[in-house]
Amino acid sequence: MSVDHLTQLNTDSRLNDSHKSSKSEEKHKPKEHKHKEHKSKDRDKDREKSKHSSSSSKNHSNSEHKDSSEKKHKDKEREKDKVKHRDGSSDKHKHKDKEKRKEEKDKIHSSSSGSGDRIKKENGFTSPPRIKQEPDDDYIPSIKVENKPMKRPREDDDVDFKPKKIKSEDVKKAKKRKSEMDIKNKKSKVKVESSGQGKKKKKEEEDKWKWWEEERYTDGVKWKFLEHKGPVFAPPYEPLPDNVHFYYDGKHMKLNPQSEEVATFFGKMLDHEYTTKDIFRKNFFKDWRKEMKPEEKAIITDLNKCNFEEINQYFKAQSEARKQMSKEEKQKLKEENEKLLQEYGFCIMDNHKERIANFRIEPPGLFRGRGNHPKMGMLKRRIRPQDIIINCSKDSKIPSPPAGQKWKEVRHDNKVTWLVSWTENIQGSIKYIMLNPSSRIKGEKDWQKYETARTLKKLVDKIRAQYREDWKSKEMKVRQRAVALYFIDKLALRAGNEKEEGETADTVGCCSLRVEHINLHVELDGQEYVVEFDFLGKDSIRYYNKVPVEKRVFKNLQLFMENKQPEDDLFDRLNTSILNKHLQELMDGLTAKVFRTYNASITLQQQLKELTNPDENVAAKILSYNRANRAVAILCNHQRAPPKTFEKSMQNLQTKIDAKKEQIGLARRELKGAKADYKVRKDEKCRKSVESKKKALQRLEDQLMKLEVQATDREENKQIALGTSKLNYLDPRISIAWCKKWGIPIEKIYNKTQREKFAWAIDMADEDFEF
DNA sequence: CGCCGAACTTAGGACATCTGAG
DNA sequence: CTCAGATGTCCTAAGTTCGGCG
16 A cells, blocks of 8 residues: 555545534444434435535536537436435435444554555455456447347247156257247358258257257246256264364363364364454354353363364374375265266256256355455354255156255245255355256356347447436436446446445445545546545455546545545445446346446457457467456456465476576577588588577577466466456357457367356357457 | 345355376 | 376355345
């Protein structure tokens, strides 16, 4: 964190202190009453702000030029909004407990700096600089918003699918549907496949079902038939052998299996840093004691007197032993695993065998949330059959629970995609077993996601024009919405839902940004109107970025921050639901996250165009691809902890480079010598020697280049994770089109799993595909 | 209309397995 | 052949969105 960031923070808080507003009184209200009070306070504040904003908008209006025709329209809208506002409907109602946050903050930072300290500790690296060029979009935006279904609805004759006739009938149907579709969609790639085309073709089609050539369900039905074998439970606890001891206060103590199991969870983790954290230890100890027998509970009262060392050693030895297993043993284990996969890893959904993603129930253990999680260390309990809800077809073979046990419930809900669910005990949220990304049900959704993003592409200019216009709105709420949307669009921020405090780590997204998360600089490093962002986002990954913004945005931010405490919401009149409602009106299916998908994909496409050099070889082109991918990862702030071995491996590489350089020096000298010889002797032998020396030198130089490129690549990738964007944000058809265009084998870009996930795209994208 | 739970996508880290340079 | 580093898989936490309910 830079010095001026710190001073800025301090200045801010001082400034705010002198302007103590209604907020500060509120701080001392008892918590229980807070909820309602907050609401009415906010309403007051809203009115006040509203006044304020309309008066101050005069101040900011010097650069405002009004388009009269549009103004009329706008005014009408404002009128509407104002009416709504009078109802109190636009009040923001957050039940975030700011008091607490403030107190905490005061505790931590009583004397000095801002939030930066904490942030750095939590996640030691800073965000790399990000680039995102605005796509030079020559597209003419269309006004019409239509989200035409990609396919026709399924026919009703599918209703009584019977599991028995699993595939043969289906192939016929697929063909029928496909031919209809081909006519309708005028697909460039026509697949010839008359019904009389032999068994081989049929077989292939069975192996690789092309669900994307079939119609989709409409009306929320997710499947017509679903059969599976239920989940695989975590193996039961195996008590420790008698020679592995637990000590309390130096004395050996035999724990009963139930509390022993929980002890092993802690013992296994001894090497992890977080077993030293106070919250972790406190939560663990509390939950552990709940599992103890009264006698144990009476004795074990202080975690510091517990010695898990032997337990720790035991598990280390176990994992060592696993590594040392013979080939045959490993093979056997692998086969058993495979058998389990074959039995439980697949289900039958609508006549097709589909892979299940997570068919194993999460084993018990100690919860470790990410970042500074208030619940870290709590016991994640073992899931039993009686906790499990099974979802499948009525007419399917219903999975049987383990002997002597019962499911919590068996239901037949074909409006959802999950096969199994249970409620987890840490947050009380529901967990699911669902299908693999290669499945129809996931693939269709994925495809649709990119289609929505492409629809946004057609409208984005209009939407941008609109939110720029809204920066001038008389209404605070509209301005906040417009500025937030600008951030979401320009910086690919996440929407930022409100979170319940004390339940999760303190992280934010766009709508939940607080005043303390940004710093305004009228001038910074030679740039005007710079906003400095510094906050923890999803997974407590730090987002740090300095962005020059338009003057109007800057002025708006100043306005939003007026009379606020650092821990107050920046966009106090906005939340994700308001924002998304607005977006929904702009385009069918538009939500905040679509901007991330759109901007990621368009950035890839444009970077690929820019970086690919037709004359270069495959390796160089792939490097370009990775660079393009990296640009997206940076945009989306996909970070990773630098690999543990990074420094070392970098050093090794450097050593290699140095060695290579030395070799080159040597080769140069030799070449020189050979040349000199040739000059004197002019004979064939010498000429050949020169030639070969030249070649050798050339080869070495090539190798050096390669190493240096590798080093750069690795350095650039140190903190950047490419996988997330590749898997979730980049329309696979862009990459596939690029591969086809430049003759790059798809395997160089997508591994086997990824090719399975993106099979639909591989099949349908040709080299002309444009996102 | 706001709140909350349900359902589903997105996310990084741990661990296992593969690979290719020495 | 060996081993380090790269790559792939698994795991499950942490987001977003939506719809229903009071």
